[in-house]
Amino acid sequence: DLLPAGHSKEDFDKAEEALAVVQSLEPSGIAARDLSECLISQLDSAVPHFDELSTLIRSHLNDLAENRLPQISKKTGFSIELIQELREDLHLLNPKPGAAFLETYVPNVTPDIILEQDESGEYRVRLDDDRVPTLFISEYYRRRLQASDCSDAEREFIKQKINGAQWLIDSIEQRRSTLTRVSEAIVEHQKRFLDEGPEAIEPLKMQQIADKVGVHVTTVSRAVDDKWIQTPRGILPLRRFFVGGTQTEDGDDVAWDTIRLKLQELIDKEDKSKPYSDENLVDELKKAGMTVARRTVTKYRKKMGIPSSRQRRDWSLTNS
Structure with a gap:
């Protein structure tokens, strides 16, 4: 060498x-x-x-x-x-x-919203912001504005600062209100998911929530960004409730999460001596009322970490 x-x-x-x-x-x-x-x-x-x-x-x-x-x-x-x-x-x-x-850092997640059920079973949204101090404008400066010895320059300075502080307080309150309304709209749309589990999640786009709340879609995006909600099914990111989907032959909307769960079920129950090919999976999903393209099945199978049909085959079950 x-x-x-x-x-x-x-x-x-x-x-x-x-x-x-x-x-x-x-x-x-x-x-x-x-x-x-x-x-x-x-x-x-x-x-x-x-x-x-x-x-x-x-x-x-x-x-x-x-x-x-x-x-x-x-x-x-x-x-x-x-x-x-x-x-x-x-x-x-x-x-x-x-x-x-290697050290793996798993940060603690503190929910921003708490979802609770009342005695009648209805879901109630509550912001969990007790850790955030309440902002207010000091009465000292309000009284100072009325003081006889307050000069015009000082009075103008205090007014500007009070107006700025009030704008900040109003903005924070508006943000809280927006997050509450957005969360309530999401919960209302995904009630079946909360009641029945992941297989019942509904397709949902941010534009739908924006239209319902009466804000721009970018406002919804900012409101849910890095926000977590505590639900009876665990602590979930608010973005988890936004999922794409497709339509069945009957015109019903089906979320991709529902398709993924069905895909996993089919593969779990398949004959390992002759596993389903991606084309076979397309046919089986269609029998279940879910029309999906083969490339989509391949994409989600790989995302789920599921090997190809050849890799899933149990050779001890066949003589071929």
């Missing part, structure tokens, strides 16, 4: 020795040069099927990822059942051992 310019074989040997020292540290698999080396270094030679596991790691990781078990069987002579058993063992290894040193 050619060495990099300016480096001797002695330099290369020292680097290899240093790498070996680092790789001997915990956790197993760190400082590996590729995924195969990372996984191999985590294997104990005393484990059952050590040689077979090593073969899969060195030569067939891509085939395993794509669920091409018959090809692996043909190349290695391993049975499908053994390959599946080995794959389960491989899942016990850690492909990213260094991730244990």
